[in-house]
Structure formats: structure tokens, C-alpha cells
Amino acid sequence: MVVTIAGKINALVIAIVVSMSVLVTGFTSISEYSLERDRLLSGLAAQATGGPDLALYLFFGAEDALTASVDGLLLPEPVHYAVIFDTEGEVILTRPSANRDKKPQFAALRKGLSQADSGLSSLDAAGHEVGGGLPGALLGADRYFHLTLPLVSAVNPMQEGISQEDFLLAASRPAAEKARHVIGYLQLAVNQRALLLQVLPGILLVIVACVIFALLCLFLSLAFTRRITAPISHLAKVADGISSGNLEEPVRVSGSGEVRDIANIINRVIADVSSYKKERDVDHQLLSMKVEERNVQLSRRNEELNRAVKQVTKTKNRLRQMAYYDALTSLPNRRLFTEQLSLLLKLSNRNSQMLALLFLDLDNFKRINDSLGHSAGDLLLREVGLRLSGCVRDSDVVAHYVDNTAKIDVSRLGGDEFTVVLNQVDKAESAALVAQRLMTTLTEPMLIDGHELVVTPSIGIALAPEHAEDVEGLLRCADTAMYHAKSAGKAAFLFYDSSMEETGLERLALENDLRKALENNELVLFYQPQVDTQAGKVVGAEALMRWRHPEQGLIPPFRFIPLAEEMGLIAAMGEWTIREACNQVKRFAAAGVVLPKVAVNVSALQFTPSFSRKVRAILEETGVDPGVLELELTEGVVMGDTSTSVQALGELRDLGVSLSIDDFGTGYSSLSYLSRFPLDELKIDRSFVVDAVESEEGASLVRAIVAMAQGLGLKLVAEGVETLEQYDFMTATGATVIQGYLFSPPVPADELAPLLSPWHFQEQIQGLEGNIQR
Template identity: 40%
Template sequence: MSESPLLRPLLYSGLALLLFLASGFYLLHIEREDWFAEQRQEALSLLIRYVSTLERQVSRALAVAESMESYIRHHGGEIEDFESHSADLLRSVQAVSAIELAPDGVIRHVHPVASYQSMLGKRVVESRYGAAAAYQAMLEQRLVVSPPLILDNGEVAVIGRQPIYLVDPEGDVLFWGFASVLLELRRLLLESGLDRLQEGGFRYQLVIDGARPQAGDPQVFDPRQSVSVGVGVPGADWVLSIAPLQPWIVPPRFFLHLILVVAAGGFLAYLTFVLLWQPVILRRQVDRASAALQRANARYEAVFNSVREVLFQADLRGQLTLINPAWTQISGYQPSESLGKKFEDYAHAEDQPLVRELFHAGLDGQPSEKRIELRLLGRSSEIRWVEITLQPVVDENRRVTGLSGTLHDITERKKADRVIQYQANYDTLTNLPNRKLFQDRFGRAIEVALRKRQRLALMFIDLDRFKWVNDSLGHAAGDRLLKEVAMRLTSCVRKADTVARFGGDEFIVLLSEVDTAVDAEIVARKILAELVRPFELDGRKETISGSVGITICPDDGHDIATLMNNADNVMYHVKESGRNSFKFYTDEMNQELETRHQLSEALRSAIADDQLRLEFQPVMALDPRRPVGIEALLRWDDDEHGRVSPGEAVALAEDTQLIEELGGWILDHACAAFVRLHAIDPRLEYVCINVSPRQFRSHFTPLLEQAIKRHDLAADMVALDITEQLIVDDRTEVWEELERFKELGVRLMLDDFGTGLTSLGNLKRLAPDAVKIQSAYLAGIVPETSAAAMIGALIAMAHSLDIRVISEGVEQDRQAEMLELLGCDFAQGYLFSPPLTLDALAAELESGSFGPTGTS
């Protein structure tokens, strides 16, 4: 088994490292121990000074007990003037907290008596205050300091017991008792100045008789981080220790020395290893370089053969010298078939000049990339889009020796780009040009028409009744309708003309080279004829129509904005005048639109400035006749436009998105008025408010809930007047809104009942509180007439469904009598009262014009 070439260098370098580190660590250890010895010596010197101070304080304190012994002996065992003498001693020795005398071992005197009165009468040898020390003092006939004890005030203290012996006249020694001093450790240590140790960076602890620390830091000190000295106290073992507040840590220079030792040892080992390993490294580097070159060649060949992009090289003549197998997937040719041929031979004939230009640019010596997109003609004549990137190949003298490049198949991306381009310019539903493409074509058509002095006709088309079809049959049916409309419109124009969809149910037609307005009129009539032909949708034939606005360029304008605005305005006029027709733009239309705009702004201001008002017409019960409700009617008198009818005001609000604000204003003021009128005549049960169908598409329910809550009304005090046209609409959101009204508890009243729009099923589903019969039925109503029979049938049908009936427009007594005879529940009209202002109706109710007020 051959020896590893690494073994000898590692062995010798490791040995050198171990020897050097062993020597260095030994020297560092000596340095560290010397430093710690210096720290302990400095701390010990400091501690000895404080121990000396403490011993002096203890000696002075114990001397007080000895002084009291001399005092007793001097007075022959008599105690005279104890308080005065004790007070003088305490003032002179601050460390003593109390002095006591215990003749015959019983404490009789203590000073200060106020703080230690509890000691009086206690036997020293039986007391918890140093009994053991007392025995020891008697046996050894010397002063003894007791172990630590806790006083009643919580302080830790020791007691110095001095036994007193007297000699009687016969020469016998007699035990007199004890003179004792009480030393509170806290005061003693303060007097000794130990609290100043912390300023010097040390903490201390005092251990007495080997027990736990009695003063200072309660934690056990680490012997390596502290010094201790015994304190000379008679009969007790006191040890004072100090330790640094922050542990002694060797100075930074020690770590620097350690780093230097390790670094020097490592460097020595490294030099040893390098010197011994260098020849081995050189041999191995040569071996590795050879193996790496072989692997790199293998990897390059694998990548070259497996990469999905085509990689190729060409010489200075443009002939292919290297190409990978991915070429076959794109072109259908094997690499071996293409080597030696020029790349441009495979390009589409129209793109070959681009390839030649690209290769010539790549050979100009510039290091930058060259990139183009072109069509490639494969073996099967299939055309594929590719992106080619070329880079010049240069030698060590920076001379171009050939070209290298990549070829990427971008056929799918090109297809996606065409789809994106189509979606950006065409309506995805009808495949007609969209607004963006139309405006681009329109702009170019205007330029051509003005240059050639030709006319263009622009038509704005809005479908009538499309929304009803879309909402009642569903969006899928609406989409099919729009597709069919697009095909019919396209069939009405020439290929040179443009039909576009502007969104929703709006279409626009651009007619080029129009000689006279008659040409546009002919196309408009064809369009209207096509639109009114029935559409087959879900097995049903549905009929719509169109409103067409026409403007002529350059007669009516020269720019896109003006002409499109003209056509839109004309279309709006057609809508207003009955639909299913066409009109040409005239200058007078602008004035009409301006007037309507001014009127809408006036309505906005009237709502904001509270310039509208309400009038109220009573709803009367017929048997007996009494008011049961009021209907709120909108009134608007504009300074400039005069009286505006409620229908016109509501329609204007719907068209200008003001219906929510107007509806909220009416709702709030009607509720406020009802509160006032109901307070005058409690027989009034509700206020009836007309609701526009457009309000069902706004946030009406929250407004209704807020108004009821704000005016503190019961929900059934509000009645909503809705039209039959609304419940014919089978949209889910309409019925959901009606359900919310019923859940809220408001009353529902169906207006225009009997027009024939409402099915029995819808009437049952709605279940209104009342229906209203139009005044037209009352004309010529007499017994045994068709009008009477019709009203009777309507009343009977409503009553069979438990629905009450209100007849509107009652103006004659005979009409009221006939309605009462037919069983009609309520009536409303000028016979009872015209619409009145709030103040006028309040006055009528207060005067009893509708009968005595009171609880209904």
C-alpha cells in the first residue's frame, strides 16, 4: 500500500503547530495568572482597610458594654441615672442602637425604651435575643457577641453581652447580671463606610459564624472572583468578602496575544505545509486541468446537442461550419446536410437581403450583437418565424475570423402578437372594429376626404329595446342578438365602408365617398329595415329597432370629436322623438342640447339648494269617508324655465344620474311632512311616494331605511307607488329589491292597474297592499255600462287576492257613489281635494274639512 503524498506535509506541519501553540499557551497562562493575582492583591488591600474600619466600629460599640460594666461596679451594683448615661453613650457611638441592663439576668433597663420596650422583663438566658451568647459570656466571664438575630422591626442585629461580677465585703465574687449593647448590622456597616465600596466597583457580603450572608450581596461569591478577610469580633466568627461588580476579565491585550500566538502557529504550520506540499500540488493541478478540459468538452457537446435553440457558426463567406441538432426540428434538414451551405439559402426569398445585410454587419469587426426577425423556409416548405442573433468571433489579435449565432423559433409568439393586435382593435363578440380602430380609420378617412374634396357620412346607431331583451332573456341571448345585428349592419354597407361597435348596444357606421345626403339616407333606411326584422332567440321571435343619428363631413365638421359628438347628439334626438327612425344633424340641435344641459344643471342646483317642493293630495276611504293617507307630488318652479312637470323632472334626473339624489330628497321631505300631518290627524296611516324604475338600480333601500329611522316612523307608514311596467321586468335584481321592501315592512301600491301588462302570476308574487285604477276608467261610469263592469271586475279580482283598491282621478259625486257601490275601498281626486302645500293641507286637517280628527 503506497503512502499518501499528503501524509508527510500534514504530519510535519501539525507537529510544528503543536509545539508552537504549547509554548505560546503556557506563556499566556502565566500572563493570565499574574494579572488575576494583581487584581486580587489590589482588592485584598482595599478589603483590609475596610475590615480595620469595621473592627474599630465594633470595638467602639462593645466598649459601651464594658463602660456600663465599669459604671455598675463604680456604683456598687446600683443603677443610677441610667437614661442620661445611656443617652450620652449612644450619642458618642453611632453604631450602637440600644443599651440594656439585666440584673440577675432579667432585662430591667433599656434605652431607648420607646423602640425596645418589648425586651423589658425578659430573661436573657431564656430570651431569643442571644441566649447562647449569654451562657458563653457567663462561662468564660468575658464579653461575647451573639449570632445574628432579626428584631421586631425587621432589622438584622447582634448583641454584645458583657457579664458583670461584683466582689462582696467578704471577698466573694458574685454574678450581678449583664450589660448589653445591640448593634444593628445595617447601621454598623454604614458607619464603617462599606456602602462606598460600590463606588469603587465592588460589592460586599458579611458572613457570620459560617451561615448565609447577613449583610451585603446575598449571592455566593466565586472564590476566584473575590477576596475575604476575617473580622475580629469577641466570641464570633465574622468574615467580610468583596467581589467586583463586573467580573474580572483579562484585558484585551491577552486576547490579542492569544490571536497572535494562534496566527503565528498557523502561519508556521502553513509555511511548513506549503514547502512540503507544493510539488504535489503542481502535479495534481496538471491532472485536474486535463480532466476538467475533458469534462468541459463533454458538457459543451451535450449542451450543444440538447439545447432547444439552434446554435451555429459561419465562416467569413457566410457558410455554416457548425450547427447543432435543434436545426432539424425547425428546418427539417440534418446538420450534416447544411454544413458548407450559406444560411441565406434557407431564408424566405423576401428576407434573403436582410440575412445578407445582417452577416455583412456582423463581419464589420464591431463586438456588438446583431439581431433580426425573419421567415425560414423548411424542407416541407413550411414557413416559420425565427429570431437570429449574431456575434463576431475574434482571435487573440482582435481580428474577425467568423460569426457565431443563435436561432430561436418565434412562430407561436408571432401568432400571439397577431391575436393581441386583433383583440386591441376588434370587438371580440361581433368581430367588428372597436372604438380605437374606428377612430384611427375615421381620422385617415377625414384626411383623404378633405384632400380629395369628398364627403363622408357618420352614423350613430343605438338599439331600441335591447336592454329589455338582454335583461329578460339573459346575457347569452343579448350576445347572440348583438352578433346578428353586426351581420345585418355589415350587409347594408359596401366593403369600403366601416361598421364598428362602440360598446353595449351602440354601433357606428362610416360611409366613404358619399355624394349627397340622399346616399346616407338610403343606407339608414336599409339599416332600420334590417333591425326591425324579428330575431330568433331561444325559440322566440323578438323585435327591436334602432335610433340613427347622421352627420356629414365636411358639411357639419372637420374633426373626429366634432363629428362624433354631432352624430351622438342627433341619435339622442331620435330617441327623444319616438325611436325607430333617423335624423340628420342640424345646428338647431345644439341649442336644444344646451337648453337640456342648462335644465339638468338647474335641477342639480334645485336639489342642493332645497328649491323643490312637495304638494300632498289626500287618499280617502269611501265608507265612511275619511282621510287614510296622503300622496306626495313633486313640484318644481324654475326661475328661467318656469314650471317643469314632475314627469319631465324625473326623466331628466334619470338621464343625468340625478335620480338617486332627487329620490332621496323626496323621500326625506315626504317623511318629515307626514310626521307633522299625522300629529294633527292620527287617522292618516301612510304617505305614498312614487318610485322611478331607475331608482331600483340605485341604492334606494338604504336611503329608505335611513329616512324611516331618521323620522322615527313605523315602516308601514311609508307606501311606495310602483308601475306595472316594473313588475313585468323579470330581472332577478328587481324582484330581490321588491322582496327587501316587503321584509322592511313598507306598503307597496301598484299604479296603473288594469292596463293589461301585469299577469296574475306576477300580481300574486308581488302581493301589493293596494292597486290603483287609472282615472281613464271613470269616464262615463254609470250602472250597467262596460266601464262599470270593467272596474267591478278589477275590484273583484283584487279583492279575491286580498288586495285593496284605490281609484284615482275622482272628480264627481256620482263617480264616488258608483265606486262605493262597486266595492272600491279608497278614492283620490279633486272631488275631495286638489294637491295642496304642506301648510294648506295642515290647515284643512286642523279645520276639520275632511271630518272630525281623532283616532281612526
């Protein structure tokens, strides 16, 4: 009963305090909102009509100045947009322009107002009149105060020949001496909800004060009721302690005579309970000793069983790990992958769902093993496995695909093929999205043994049941698609298509023919001139390999160069290119034609420690000046092993050969190598040349490349220049040596000879300059 009374007293106090707090908060909120609304609207009206700016800009049609002035009125956060109307209600300007279709009709805003009156209306998004107080702001975020102000001029708008000085002079006259002509209207839309948010900090401050006051009142109420009911509450707690057997000490309380009588009765009960408890404790102690002895025996036996179970479980898990998982990457091996894929195919077939298999092969992985060692290759494979696992769902399967006859140990160091199974695929495009995500993740640079490496995957995608319904068939389709993705230039993904089987046969025939191309003298060189636009002459030519197939005719390099790299023929073909280019220089010289420089591309697979010795031997064999030969290297060639690359490039420079970086900027290597490696020239890739005239970002990038090259003392060649706009930009930026179809496509040696005559391109360059000036 005591607790109930105290609770009622506290509840009454809380109810009174809360009611007062709500009333104070409500009154203050409404007052603050109204004051802020009137202050904002008055300030906007004064700012808009206090000076002649808006009327001046509107009178003379100064749209930019009018826009700037109107934007100044939009600085307060609650002001969402502004509209300028002419006297007929036609919209002249809306700021921001995105609110052009959200404004109410002019007639509705000026309804019941004379021409020179200011108007204020409160409307919702549908244009209906709504309340303008605090409740209205709480009800909807689409409610606005629409303030319409007439823009007046002291000059008659029909009068002609008025200058801005006349207008300002008329506006500066005293009000009694000037006429007022309404030349337009300004509408300002103030969002009621945003206005409420502006005064919300003040309202929150009042609420906090009310809460503090309520807590203080509650604290005083609790202290008062506790003082009254403390003795009886103490006795109640003592009684609870006795009932639970936890109280043995006598009770001492202060209070009236009735409280003392109750305390004496409780003390007698405590004495009886204590005597009974001592007897019970003796019996409990004897029983506990017997139970503890038995528990010790059971615990010992339980520990022995647990150790045995852990050992068996550990052995079982180790055997499963060895049987089903790749020891290198901890991914499922071929055995587990095949079992899971077989199960998923059955489930997909039963549920009529699509399943996708992605077959990944790392491009040029053998080069990493050969240059950095197998330990670096192992670290790379682990990192690839981690990245693949992070790109797919938990329900998908990632496996390190290795030959099923290989053991699960270090004998599988060369395995660079991975598979990803996507179950419950809704459409083929979903598999393409995952493939693109995998490529993006894998192409991010990896730090392996202090080397920053970038690997790209070639991915083949096969769908079940569209392409195959069993494990072996699906693997074969995905592997075929991956093979074609690698043949198409690597770093790509392709879906399986039945036509790929025929393409595979064609590729096999092309490989057989390519092995005989060198022996049958089917390879030829075409030359694309590099023109100095300042001197008007050819300063060099790039030697480009072509294959004259006896049946298919002239085959471009993108079809057979990747094949040559995979087949291991690129080194021999590269040596032939250097030798043939040097011999052509000699033939030109014998005919009285001077080719100042011939540039030859060097494959990454061709750039070995013995490469400089082979170049020396070719130069000695052909007897040409080493300064005539320029070797074009990609960023990947020189960044494979920095110390080895620096040594090899130094040996080539000692021979007198010029060194150029081809396709600069398209790789992922650090730009610091430009200052560390002995380079002579930098070639700006065609993709940058195209982007430079299509976007400001591309133009800024090319300017930065040119400035960097000039700062490092490197020569510049812009390749792939085909249009007048590209020519104008590159020459104006500082790349004055141009290579591209604008001057000449790659041509045979006999067609190149006439282009090498002095001043051959002078007339064409003058024509280009004339077109640029026009």
C-alpha cells in the first residue's frame, strides 16, 4: 500500500510537470515560428524592393545581372526558388531552373490584388490554400509561402531612349517627385518545412529546459516520498530477506512505536531461522563433500574423452582439407569443385534455373614465374584467390582449377587457372557483370616481393543448360571461350558460342602456317613516317610487321602477333624485324635515300637478358650506324624487373641505340621510371590524342605528359594523328613530331622512298596551318 501511494504521488507530479512543459513548448514554438516567418518575409521584401537593381536589370533586359540578383535572394535556406514575371504574368526567369514546372499560376498568386500591391499566400503542391502557421509546416514538406512583389520603375517603360543613368537618376528622386510604373513581379517561394527547421534549434532549447525542469521536479518528488516511506520499505526488505534465508543480523530501525514492534517480531523470527539454518548447513556440507569427490572423477573422464574427440576431429578435418582443398590458395580443388558443380547442375536442372561457369586464366603468368621466381608466383596466386573470393556471393563457388592427376602440394606451382560458378543466375548479363567485377578487382596493382605487379585475366563464360548440361561439357565450353578471349587480345571476357569451335580449327591452321612464315619469307615490313612539322620533313619511320599469307593475303599484326607470343616465335620474329629494318636502311642508303631513323617495336617476351647481345650482333652484321635504330618498348617491358631492366637498357644505350617508350600512359607502372631509365623518346598513345580533342580532361592529361617529357629532356612523338583538330592541338601543345594517317598510312619500303625527300610534306603542312588559321 505504501509503494502504491508513493507511485500515485510521483505520477501526479509527473502529469502536472509534463502538461506545463507541453503548453510552454507549444506556445514558444508557435511564437518562434511566426516571428521567424515575419522576419524572413519582411527581409526578403526589403531586399528585393529596397533598391532599384531588380527593376533596372528587368527594364534593360540584363539577364545575367538579373539572374545574379535573384540568386542573392535565394541565399536563405527556406527560400527554394524565385520567379520573375512580366506585367502580363508571363515567366521571364526561374531560379533555380530545375523548379520551372513546380510553380503555381500567376493568376492564383495575384488573385484579389491590385497591380501595385504585394501579395502573400500559403499554398500546397496542388495550389490549394493552406494554413501558414506551425501546424501547417508540420503537416507537409510541399507547403510554401508565396511572396509576390511588384517591381516598379520611376521611368515609363513605354518611353524610348532611356539610359541606365536616366533610370537611376529617376529612381533616386524623392518618392513624392517620381511616378511608379509596375514593370514586372517577383515571386519568392519559402518552404514552410525548411523555415521550421531554421527555428528548430530554439525550439529544442526550450524543450531541453522543460525536460530539465521536469527531471528536477521528479527528483524532488522521489526524495519527498522516499523520506516518508523509508522505514516501512526497510522493514519490507528485511521480510524479503528472511523469506529467502539471507538475513541473520538483528533489525535496527528508527520510527514510531508501531515500527519498533514490527522490528522486534522480525528479530525473533530471524533468531529462529538462524538456528535452523546452522543445522541444515552441517548436513549440506557433508553431502557436498561426497558430490565434489564424484564430480572430480567425472571431470577427469570427460577431459580424456574431449581430447580424444578433438584429435579425431582434427585428423578428419586435415584429411578433408588435403582431399578437397588446394594447399596453395585454400580454395576448392578440382575434386571438390567437380562434385559441387555436378550437384549445382542437378539443382539448376530441377528448378529450371540458369547456372554460369566462369573460367579464368591469368595473362602472361609464366613471365612472372620466369622473371621473379616461383615463390613470387605462389604469392600472386594466393592474392588472386583472395580477391576472387571477395568478389562473389557466399553461395557461389570459387576453385583453383588444376590437373586432377597432380598432387596437392608444391608440384602445382604453375597452375594459374581459376573457375567461378554462379548459381541461380537470372540472366546472362548478370554473369557478364560478375566477370567485369572480377577483371576490375584483379587488375588493381599487387605488391609481390617488393614488386608492383598488374595481372589481367582472360575469362570464358559458359551457361547451363544453354551451352552444356554436364560438368565436362560446361568446362570445355568455358575453356574454349576463355581461349578465344585470350586470342582476342587478353584482358577480356567472352561468352561461349558454337562458332568458336570452327574458329578454333581456323586458329590451329593459322598456327601451323605461322611456323612456316619465316622459312617461306612471308613476313614483310611496312613503314609509317614520323614527320617533323617544323622542318617539314621525315625524321624517322616506324617499322610495322605484316604477314603476306599465300591464301589469305595480307594479315594484320593483331591476328598473328599474339599467336607468335603464345607459340614462342616472337623472339625469332623480333630479331628478323630488327635485321630487316637495318638492311632496309642500307638499301635506302645505296639508292641515295636517307632514312634518319627506323623504330622497331620490342615484345615483352623478346626483352630477355641476352637481348642486348643479339642487337649488337645484328648491328655488326648489317653494318648500319646504331644511332639509326630506335627500339620502342612498352611500360610493361621495362617494369618487369627494375634492376635487370636498367642494366639491359644501359647496355643498349652504350651501343648507341635510341630508346623510346611506346603507348605511354596506358599501363599501370610508376611514372618514376622515366627519370631512372636511360630513355630518349616518349610516344603519346593514340587514345590520348583522340581524347585530347574530345574532352578537357583528356587535353589536360596530354599537356601534363608533354610538360613532363620536356622537363625530363625527352623527345616527343604523337602517334595516331588523323584529323586537323588533333594535329592543331598536338603541335600547339609542343608535340611537333607527328605519326599518323593524316600524313601517311603504313606503306611498303618502295612507297616510303619518295616520302623521304627533303621538304616532301612542307606543302601539306602549310595547307594544314592555313586551315587552322581560317
